[in-house]
Amino acid sequence: MRPILTPLLLAAALPLSACAGFTHAPEVATGLVSHQLCSATFISHLDPDQTYREALAPVLGPFAGMVGHRVDRAKGEVTASLGPLSHARAIYRGPLGCLVIRGAAPAPVALRDTPSAPPLLAPVAGPDIVTPQDPALIAALDHAFAEPGKITRNIKAVVILHDGRVIAERYAPGVGPLTPLHGWSMTKSATNALVGIMVAQGRLDMDKPAPVAAWANPADPRHVITPDDMLRMRTGLKLGNSANASTNSAVDISARAMFAERDMAGFSAAAPLDGVVGKSFAYADGETLILSRIVRDLAGGDAASVHAFMRRELFDKLGMTGAVMELDATGTPLGGSHLYAPARDWAKLGQLYVQDGVVGGQRILPAGWVDYSARQTPGSEMIGYGAGFWTERGQGWAVEHRRQNGLPADSFMARGSFGQFMLVMPKDHLVIVQLGPSNSAGGDIDGLFQLTRETLAALAAKPVAGS
Known part of the structure; x- marks a missing residue:
């Protein structure tokens, strides 16, 4: 159990929680901690204390020392508490992920999955980690995992997919090609x-x-x-x-x-x-x-x-x-924030969009869907957003900034909080995935800029064979 809170911090938190707009803040805090630690522990098999330090403490800020947690591996649950203000319990439900129990626990779900058919998408790599031979790609990975000192990047995985094959990848200690990672x-x-x-x-x-x-x-x-x-x-x-x-x-x-x-x-x-x-x-x-x-x-x-x-x-x-x-108690997917997948799997999702929604000769997405998804939404110029993707196919300060820093003009990306990226570059037949709980204010997009520039330069200078 982490230290709960000092009397001074608790005294400050009690009146804050009663203010308009803050009534549910303690529940959000304990729900966040219990859920995220449950998923990290039982889905990703990561160390919960390391996860708290890297991924949760920066979000909680001055309240990080106030939230206690306990992991019960035998029961498959995590509890979190904020003194007398709030208590939350998250349980692990196997293929359905983790769930914070609010009110009555949902009935057990009898899954009706059919046996998996062979994938339509061609294999992107073998079982071993793909270590590039090209010095330029090796240097790109070195830079991707470097810690500059001013911020903590905590990179967990980088996968570079070109022409449907992994040409370079690297993982942090305790993480590998099969480790499901949170994409936010x-x-x-x-x-x-x-x-x-x-x-x-x-x-x-x-x-x-x-x-x-x-x-x-x-x-x-x-x-x-x-x-x-x-x-x-x-x-x-x-x-x-x-x-x-x-x-x-x-x-x-x-x-x-x-x-x-x-x-x-x-x-x-x-x-x-x-x-x-x-x-x-x-x-x-x-x-x-x-x-x-x-x-x-x-x-x-x-x-x-x-x-x-x-x-x-x-x-x-x-x-x-x-x-x-992950699903909520009503069976609704947490489709805005809670898919966990290995970095290679995220790259496979990107490859679907590189291939215009067609895999194995079968059209999965409607004709024109990829361009529709990457078309900038009017009014989103402050961030450059399409339909479920951030996009460089538009205008505005944010788009221009990203393009000037190396993102191709035809590219678009899945982007999650704290530095989660899946960049799709159809003209270059390229997908770059970068995952890790960065505490950078920009979510480590500068790291993505450098990785993209160096990858494109390496591919332009020398064709790289697949694994």
Whole structure:
């Protein structure tokens, strides 16, 4: 058990928690700690104390010493406490990941997965780590794992995939090609794929009112919100700001949905309008949670059905055997933030987009879906966002900054908090994955810039054979 809190800090926290907007902050904090440590311990098999130091303490900031935790490996659970303010317990549910128990625990889920079919995507590597022979690529990996001193990067994995084969990769101690790693908001890009599959199968129309029960009444101003609006973060709903995770996240609406609510999508769908539907851009996890509920409902309406759908239609076809998408108590995927997958599996997801949604001669995503996903959303110029991906195919300060620092003009990326990246470069037939809980204010994007520049330079100077 970590030290709980000093009397002085507790005295400061008690009145803070009672202020408007802070009521649920202690629940968010303990929910975050118990959930993340549960997933790190039982999905990724990482050391929970190291995870706390690297991934959680920087987020909790001055409150890091206030939150205690205990890992019970025998029971498969993690508890976290913030003195008398809040207590949370997360349990491990195998293929369904971890879940913070709020209210009654959900009934056990009897999975109905069919045996995995051979993947349509060709193998990207053999069982051994691919160590490049090209000195330029070796240097690129050295630089990717370097610690400059001013910040702590904590890089856990880098995978470089070219022409569908891993040409270089490296892992931190305790991490390897089979270690599932947290992608945070990179998960939104996997949800993009699941939504695209639903569209390809004729189950969902992106431009019609979204099938959300809470908005079914045509008189409800939210009735006109479409799945496209949700994927592009322009619903106008009051769902907070998920663009920058920090201590302030404890009072963010979407953070409350994920770490303090039992029905995450239901809580998000109840939000009122705070902007103009189809025009007001605001990056928030809650929109993808609602979209994930739609995926669950269309897949069959329960945890077993949506788990089977995700495995059968996406993960198995790409050979993403290590992928774990966590679900909430209602069986809704945490599609905005909680996919764990080995770095190679993340690269396979990127390869699907390099290949325009086609693998093994089979079209998985609709024709035009990749370009649709990478097309910049009007109003997102401050960050350069498409539909489930960050994009360089647009304009605005953020896009220009990324392009000037080496990201190709046709590229787009899955991006998650604390330095999680999957950069897709179709013209170069290239995917770069960089994962690790950086405490850099920019999420270590400078590291991605350098890795991308050096990789492209190495490929331009000398063709590199696959593993």
